[in-house]
Amino acid sequence: MNTNANRRAPAWFTAVCIAAALPVLAFPTLLGMASGEHSLIIKLWPVYAIASSWLAWASYPQRPALSWILIILTLLSHASVTILAR
Numbered sequence: 270m271n272t273n274a275n276r277r278a279p280a281w282f283t284a285v286c287i288a289a290a291l292p293v294l295a296f297p298t299l300l301g302m303a304s305g306e307h308s309l310i311i312k313l314w315p316v317y318a319i320a321s322s323w324l325a326w327a328s329y330p331q332r333p334a335l336s337w338i339l340i341i342l343t344l345l346s347h348a349s350v351t352i353l354a355r
Contacts, residue, residue, distance in 0.1 A: 276330035283326060289340050290322040292347040299354040307353050314350045318343055 278286075293315045303311045325339035 278326050278329035278336075282329050282336070285340060286322045286326040289325070289343045290319055292351075293318050295351075299350060302354040311350055311354060314346065318346060321346075 296311075296315050299311055299314075300308065321339050321343045325336040325343070328339070329336040
């Protein structure tokens with residue numbers, strides 16, 4: 270029996286995933302600052318950020334390196350969308 274399937278992400282990594290998804294709360298502000306040509310990217314960004322954080326959390330027990338890559342990409346997407354909205 271595979272014991273890795275029954276493992277869960279530790280609580281500290283769950284907190285990291287939640288913290289990585291928190292900038293999504295600034296979505297209404299970013300959408301208000303955005304120009305018309307970039308609004309579709311900004312509208313789709315929260316879906317990506319939440320899905321990426323959830324996938325990082327779900328994949329941590331078997332692939333921790335992949336989880337960290339997803340978290341870093343999520344944080345970089347927050348920065349890029351903030352710059353794009355200005």
